[in-house]
Amino acid sequence: MNDLVVLKNRQPVTTSLQVAINFDKDHKHVLEVIQDKIQSAENPADYLKMFERGTYRDSRGRGQKMYYLTRDGFAFIAMGFTGQKADKFKLQYISAFNEMEDSLKSQFNIPTTLPEALRLAANQAEQIESMKPKAIFADAVASSDTSISIADMAKILHQNGIDIGEKRFFKYLRDNRYLISGIHRSDKNRPQQRYIEQGIFEIKESSYQSPNGNVHTNITTKVTGKGQQYFVKKFLKHNNQLTFV
Incomplete structure (x- = not known):
């Protein structure tokens, strides 16, 4: 059923x-x-x-x-x-x-x-x-205006019976080209542009000032409400076929 x-x-x-x-x-x-x-x-x-x-x-x-x-x-x-x-x-x-x-x-x-x-x-x-x-x-299936971190997305998948954690979910996203990969790339783990345009991911920027006065910008990849629906449906549908290393 x-x-x-x-x-x-x-x-x-x-x-x-x-x-x-x-x-x-x-x-x-x-x-x-x-x-x-x-x-x-x-x-x-x-x-x-x-x-x-x-x-x-x-x-x-x-x-x-x-x-x-x-x-x-x-x-x-x-x-x-x-x-x-x-x-x-x-x-x-x-x-x-x-x-x-x-x-x-x-x-x-x-x-x-x-x-x-x-x-x-x-x-x-x-x-x-x-x-x-x-x-x-x-x-x-949170409201479409609610975005969560990739770590929280991994927790939701785990709660839904998917045997995966944060590190393996990051690896899955990189291996399947949802996120940019490359050890020496400054934009590693940022979403590919096409998935931003599809509304699955979005980027959140925040700035902070270090003691020496320099301003730094943090960029965080977020999974949108649409993205949460997308991944849960995808993983539940293919749970028996997906393997994670």
Whole structure:
């Protein structure tokens, strides 16, 4: 079972965060669409059954708003997304909802004996644990205006089950030409220009004055909100194929 659909209170749901990532939308935009649906309804209670408000922690540990979407809630939102890529993800979501519902039908039968009840409880615990998004996937989808260090990006990947640390992530970025490499280059570890233009990285500059009066400039490579989404999706998709030395 992939992480498009998860189990919450014995009901298959997805999240506004997952919808934003998979349909390549800004999470703020998805939230606005949901809130407009609720506010424009003659009976908002009908929509509140489809969209349950929740929270997640972003990469800075701040509480942020999100929504859990039932199958019907997802259908309302996805209807507004068009194009071949959007249709592909709609089909994947439909398949994921069907798979989850079939699994629930087979897993949550009412037990008639104590041994059956104990087995059911154990199976449910294992099922629910396996269906949780990896290490709060939401940590990796901070607002698009929130940039983090490469070290923090490595921590997020590690939290999502990727066996990688800061040094190996730096090496991966250099080996795969995301960052400039070269022992004697003054711009080592700065992002390649094309990835800055794509919005995956940005450069932060800061200045300080040394005791002798000289002014120095520090340049730090940051991973943008879009970049965080990009790397988590990439690593989770190819986790079984990627190796790190």
